[in-house]
Amino acid sequence: MKKVTVLLVEDEYDFGFILKQYLEMYDFNVHWYQNPMKALDDFSIINQCDIAILDVMLPQMDGFTLAKKLQEKIDFPFLFLTAKNQQIDRILGLKLGADDYISKPCDPEELILRIKNVLNRKGYKSTREEILIGSYIFKPKQLILQHSNTDYQLTEREVSLLLLLTQYNNQVVTREVILQHVWKNTDYFTGRSMDVFISRLRKYFQNDDRIKIQSIRGVGFHVVFPVD
Structure with a gap:
């Protein structure tokens, strides 16, 4: 990381x-x-x-x-x-x-x-071409998450969300912080949209069970992105 x-x-x-x-x-x-x-x-x-x-x-x-x-x-x-x-x-x-x-x-x-x-x-984005997340390689500039021989093509919002989560490794990030910095909105429907995006990221990372984006009810998410 x-x-x-x-x-x-x-x-x-x-x-x-x-x-x-x-x-x-x-x-x-x-x-x-x-x-x-x-x-x-x-x-x-x-x-x-x-x-x-x-x-x-x-x-x-x-x-x-x-x-x-x-x-x-x-x-x-x-x-x-x-x-x-x-x-x-x-x-x-x-x-x-x-x-x-x-x-x-x-x-x-x-x-x-x-x-x-x-x-x-500022919606901090890494200046590096690649970010290691467990056994995955995250390439934000190319909108790609790579695992083994598989490339997952990400949307710009998925990239923004993942970049934000990388800042909170081994920490808790609140729902409000995510909504404000990725969606610029904190209403109910935007919150539901965020949950869908979080579910997508979890599916992308299913090949490495060390990677966790754990929900904390009423607060946000505890992020665990191991560095190989």
Whole structure:
């Protein structure tokens, strides 16, 4: 299963080191740069990233300028780190497409939740060509789920649903989260449609009994996607 990869640009060594360690503890891949120019130069690295966390006050280039230059290379969501009580042009950040602001020093657990919320709002999609789910190979860009010599052609909505579920491996995802991020609607009939799609995914995965999308009545689904 692909981990979420974070581009972290923070020039303060102690804070950046702690933040990197904490993100990795929560199973994120982290590419940390103290120098924004170096981050821009490493296109092969930033092309692997799913989200960026940028300090506003950086040497050589502020976070807003860095965000604008990054957007010229790749499209991913980003959050700004700001010093407590720091006066910044939040309107400029919003115009650039900032997804959130976080004050330093921040509560690491709050940061983790904010990252997950941003990715969920964006309908996070893996940048990798293939995602391993047990004995299956999921190819989201090709709309294919592959097992042995069999290819299951997926619909775009099935792909969106499966991508969302991969973010919740060994966790519970609520019905509301799925409906909001895949169907953009939470009414009764949409909920019934979601149940049909969940049933389809279970049928696709019937050849590997380790893979589970377990219903939790009144809550949602517990997802178990083993990684071979």
